[in-house]
Amino acid sequence: MYSSRTYNKGKLMNFKVLRSLEIPVFCILLLAVIHSCQSPQQLEEKINGISLVASRDSILPGQVLPIKEIHANAVALMPFGFLEKLDSPHLKFNMERQWFGEREEGVRKSIRMLxxxxxxxxxxxxxxxxxxxFTGDIKMNSEADWKEFEKNYRNFILLYAQVAAEEKVDIFTLGTELYGFVHERQNFWSVLIADVRRIYKGQLTYAENWDKVEKVTFWRELDYVGVDAYFPLNSERSPEVEKLRSAWQxxxxxxxxxxxxxEQPILFTEYGYRNTDYATEYPWESSRETNSFNDDLQANALTALYEEFWKENWxxxxxxWKWHQDHENAGGLGNNQFTPQNKPAQEVVKKYYGNTLIN
Incomplete structure (x- = not known):
């Protein structure tokens, strides 16, 4: 059933607004029934995305095929900028020594191929x-350093906003897990959003860490609430799907x-689990120190997430998170990192991404 606020084509429609306009209750109910009875073909697809790890080389047509085979319809590309430390204002980006896929030329070629x-x-x-x-802890030591960092970050974002505009990218992200910066310099972010809007006319979001997403103040100025969804769910070694679904509530x-x-839909700008024991206790943990393998837990955790969220209209x-370009050599049963490639979890992704329509 649809709730009173219905997600459709990227926006939420509030039937209470209709009531405030003194439209008869019968008409409101009729509109709700008509809306809920639309055939699935009339409704927008979910964003079934993968985060593509940047490579030293251009992505080839044959490397897109495995992505399409799991029924993914969207790819996140991630150009990188680099800081020496948390209080360094000197953000470096688009450097020749970066991997091809991390800088402007590589990003443009990847966009065109996709x-x-x-x-x-x-x-x-x-x-x-x-x-x-952790980028969320970035904090400058002086106003002068903040101004220098803001100048460099603005140049970084506007470069790729221009790329997004010229290459007709569907969604542009203003930043990833930068709550300290967002909280300390709110005026900067309001201006940055306006500056990006002048360049880029597509859909805009920002990717905040799961524990700070409710504290971001500018969601209404964007098109999606972007969440890096590493929510801690269960501290057991290998919980079953139902326990994980319960933990999501x-x-x-x-x-x-x-x-x-x-009044914006939620978008998981990142989500994923490793195939290790206790992977749902601290899902953000990326240390290579653990030597456990738990393919069942990775598959169960993804199943629970899809079951809980993919049918919701908001x-x-x-x-x-994440997918490697060289699919044949990625992941596999000897790998316990985030990628589901060549693991049982890949079939879970394929199953749920194969049912892409809002119900």
Whole structure:
């Protein structure tokens, strides 16, 4: 059943608005029935995305085929900028020494290849800090350093906003997991959103970490609430699907409430699990120290997520973390990292991405 607020073509339609216009209740109910009885072909597809790891080389046509075979219809591309440390204002990007897929030339070629293959594209610039420190903790030591960092970050984002505009990218992301920066410099972000809107006319989002998404103040200015969905679910070694579905309920209520409050659909800008024991306790954990393997848990965790979210009309879809260009040599049973490639989880993704329409 549809709720009073219905997601359709990227927006939420509130039937209470109709009531406020003194439209008779019978007409409102009739509209609701007509809307809910549309054939699935009339409704928009979910965003069934993968996050493509940048490579040293251009993506080839044959490397797009495995992505399409799991019924993915969208790909996130991630050009990177680099900081030496959390308080360094000197953001470096689009450098010759970066991998081809991380800089402008490679991004453009990847976009063109994906669009030729009828894939949607989300362009998602990200920052990497040496030694892997968390970007949400970025904090400058002085106003002068903040201004320098803002200038560099603006140049970084506007470069790729221009790429997104020229290459007709479907979704552009203003940043990834930068809550400290977002909180400290709110005026900067309001101006940046306006600047990007002048360049890029597509759909706009920002990707915030799961524990800070409700604190972001500018969701109404965007087109999606972007969530990097590494919510802790269960501390057991290998919980079953039903336990994981149960664990989602409190988070799910908060996300739906947020979606209705800001009148924007939720988009999982990242989601995924490793095939290790305890993978749902701290899903963001990427350490290579663990030597356990748990293919069942990775498959169960993805199943629970798809079952809970993919049928919701306030939920737009998401981008699986992550997918490697060289599919034949990626993942596999000897690999316990995030990719589902050549693991049982790949069939789970294929199954649920094969049913892409809003019910």
């Amino acid at each position: 669009r030729t293959n009828k894939m949607k594209v989300m362009l998602k610039p990200q920052i990497w800090i040496w030694r892997g420190e 409190s988070y799910k209520v908060k996300l739906e409430d947020l979606s209705h409050e800001v 939920f737009a879809g998401g981008f699986l």
